[in-house]
Amino acid sequence: xxxxxxxxxxxxxxxxxxxxxxxxxxxxxxxxxxxxxxxxxxxxxxxxxxxxxxxxxxxxxxxxxxxxxxxxxxxxxxxxxxxxxxxxxxxxxxxxxxxxxxxxxxxxxxxx
Amino acid sequence: xxxxxxxxxxxxxxxxxxxxxxxxxxxxxxxxxxxxxxxxxxxxxxxxxxxxxxxxxxxxxxxxxxxxxxxxxxxxxxxxxxxxxxxxxxxxxxxxxxxxxxxxxxxxxxxxxxxxxx
Numbered sequence: 222x223x224x225x226x227x228x229x230x231x232x233x234x235x236x237x238x239x240x241x242x243x244x245x246x247x248x249x250x251x252x253x254x255x256x257x258x259x260x261x262x263x264x265x266x267x268x269x270x271x272x273x274x275x276x277x278x279x280x281x282x283x284x285x286x287x288x289x290x291x292x293x294x295x296x297x298x299x300x301x302x303x304x305x306x307x308x309x310x311x312x313x314x315x316x317x318x319x320x321x322x323x324x325x326x327x328x329x330x331x332x333x
Numbered sequence: 334x335x336x337x338x339x340x341x342x343x344x345x346x347x348x349x350x351x352x353x354x355x356x357x358x359x360x361x362x363x364x365x366x367x368x369x370x371x372x373x374x375x376x377x378x379x380x381x382x383x384x385x386x387x388x389x390x391x392x393x394x395x396x397x398x399x400x401x402x403x404x405x406x407x408x409x410x411x412x413x414x415x416x417x418x419x420x421x422x423x424x425x426x427x428x429x430x431x432x433x434x435x436x437x438x439x440x441x442x443x444x445x446x447x448x449x450x451x
Contacts, residue, residue: 270429270444277435318437323379
């Protein structure tokens with residue numbers, strides 16, 4: 222299985238500041254036949270199911286605020302929140318679906 | 334789109350449990366249903382998926398032989414049956430719709446807590 226490793230495990234950022242979460246896969250999740258990275262990002266707030274934020278590494282899901290963006294290719298990916306809001310406090314997970322799906326361990330995002 | 338799961342369960346070690354997931358608001362046979370679990374305070378673990386149209390399944394190797402996924406298209410409901418439960422199976426189990434067979438999961442059920450306790 223592809224191992225997904227996120228960093229950092231936890232992060233505290235001031236409201237209005239940028240938050241950056243990294244995700245590294247143990248092997249490439251880029252399909253060169255269609256140039257798509259099989260990588261998604263989810264947000265999970267306390268007591269709720271995960272919510273899809275980003276798919277294909279950089280495509281924002283409908284209804285997701287544009288302060289959320291995804292980037293990267295191959296084995297290294299980043300989720301960026303350009304201007305943190307209080308409601309963004311959550312745990313964030315990356316997931317690869319290039320092969321049998323696996324998730325990162327999660328990054329807990331808090332307000333500083 | 335809504336996925337509504339069955340209620341919490343408490344089971345003894347060695348027992349089995351069936352969790353259901355009723356879908357509404359979109360074509361039931363048009364999207365794979367995945368099952369993901371989350372142990373208390375832990376991350377997400379993919380269990381497997383079912384194609385509601387064909388009934389075809391794919392399971393994570395860890396769960397092969399210990400889980401069965403099925404569906405009833407007449408009531409737009411998917412099921413996951415896990416056998417030989419151990420304490421390590423205590424978790425919240427989620428069903429989730431797979432977007433256009435891409436692998437990303439765009440709609441999730443509310444979760445079903447399965448507690449394995451003696």
